[in-house]
Amino acid sequence: MLKVDGLTVRADTVELVRDVSFAIAPGERVGLIGESGSGKSLTALSLMGLLPEGVTASGLARLGDRDLVGVPESRVKGLRGRALSMVFQEPMTALNPLMRIGAQVAEVMTLHGRPRQEARERSAELLERVRLPEPGQIARAYPHQLSGGQRQRVMLAIALANGPELLICDEPTTALDVTVQKQMLDLIGEVAPALLFITHDLAVVAAMCERVLVMYGGRVVESGPLREVFTRPRHRYTQGLLAASRLTPRGTRLPTIAGSVPPAGRFPGGCVFRNRCPHATPTCETTPALTGDGHAYACWHPAD
Numbered sequence: 194m195l196k197v198d199g200l201t202v203r204a205d206t207v208e209l210v211r212d213v214s215f216a217i218a219p220g221e222r223v224g225l226i227g228e229s230g231s232g233k234s235l236t237a238l239s240l241m242g243l244l245p246e247g248v249t250a251s252g253l254a255r256l257g258d259r260d261l262v263g264v265p266e267s268r269v270k271g272l273r274g275r276a277l278s279m280v281f282q283e284p285m286t287a288l289n290p291l292m293r294i295g296a297q298v299a300e301v302m303t304l305h306g307r308p309r310q311e312a313r314e315r316s317a318e319l320l321e322r323v324r325l326p327e328p329g330q331i332a333r334a335y336p337h338q339l340s341g342g343q344r345q346r347v348m349l350a351i352a353l354a355n356g357p358e359l360l361i362c363d364e365p366t367t368a369l370d371v372t373v374q375k376q377m378l379d380l381i382g383e384v385a386p387a388l389l390f391i392t393h394d395l396a397v398v399a400a401m402c403e404r405v406l407v408m409y410g411g412r413v414v415e416s417g418p419l420r421e422v423f424t425r426p427r428h429r430y431t432q433g434l435l436a437a438s439r440l441t442p443r444g445t446r447l448p449t450i451a452g453s454v455p456p457a458g459r460f461p462g463g464c465v466f467r468n469r470c471p472h473a474t475p476t477c478e479t480t481p482a483l484t485g486d487g488h489a490y491a492c493w494h495p496a497d
């Protein structure tokens with residue numbers, strides 16, 4: 194369980210992230226959205242103990258019974274890549290260009306005390322787990338010999354190597370083309386023990402997460418179950434974000450769906466998530482998406 198309470202990030206006297214609080218339970222997938230500069234990355238980096246020089250965090254952040262903020266660097270280093278790990282947007286900067294892939298995956302385990310031979314064997318398993326084709330061949334390759342999507346899978350393997358309790362992803366698929374992006378998102382959803390997923394892309398959040406936090410100007414301005422936030426946004430910023438996104442066709446008024454069980458066939462309102470609705474077909478209005486079975490997607494269609 195991750196618990197963040199009153200997290201504030203400062204550069205000198207300037208508050209860049211203010212009083213952020215949220216929790217992520219095991220198995221939960223939480224999206225963190227907000228415009229550029231709203232403080233998403235700094236929030237994540239402060240949990241990882243990776244804030245840039247001159248930037249400091251205060252407040253409470255605890256994973257299980259271990260503090261992540263306000264503790265000595267050596268303590269955070271012991272947790273990073275073990276209890277929690279992160280996948281960034283650009284894998285090339287995170288991978289060592291001179292080291293073979295298999296050795297890089299194994300290294301993150303030997304660094305945390307696993308015997309070399311065991312780490313090597315597990316690294317082969319991990320490359321397979323992230324569904325890299327020919328994992329043996331990939332293990333012997335150097336980063337530049339892999340595609341962007343393959344490199345990102347390697348980063349995921351590294352992130353999972355020590356069995357973390359929490360995975361943080363910061364725009365992990367932005368640099369990938371759409372088909373590869375989808376496969377990567379499916380994989381992350383499948384393997385993450387608990388997930389904090391940072392993105393600009395509301396459709397990705399809709400497909401990945403059951404809960405969402407919206408940041409604006411360094412604060413969390415809105416949070417809650419995805420369906421609630423996306424269909425009944427309370428904060429003006431969230432309303433604007435949704436209205437501007439491709440999830441909502443221009444001019445569509447977000448319908449109220451509270452407690453409603455739609456009749457088979459036609460639904461009132463517009464298809465809010467049409468572009469990325471998991472059903473993504475013209476027949477998705479006949480799916481049970483809004484019948485209270487836990488789907489977080491609003492797949493209803495304009496009534497004729």
Ligand SMILES: Nc1ncnc2c1ncn2[C@@H]1O[C@H](COP(=O)(O)OP(=O)(O)OP(=O)(O)O)[C@@H](O)[C@H]1O
Nearest residue numbers: 204209227228229230231232233234235236245248
């Ligand atoms: N090292 C730094 N020193 C001072 N200010 C910083 C530093 N790093 C980031 N900031 C500022 O902190 C604010 C939040 O940055 P952050 O990177 O967390 O935003 P973000 O929401 O992740 O944006 P993006 O989506 O573009 O990555 C921004 O105004 C940014 O300019």
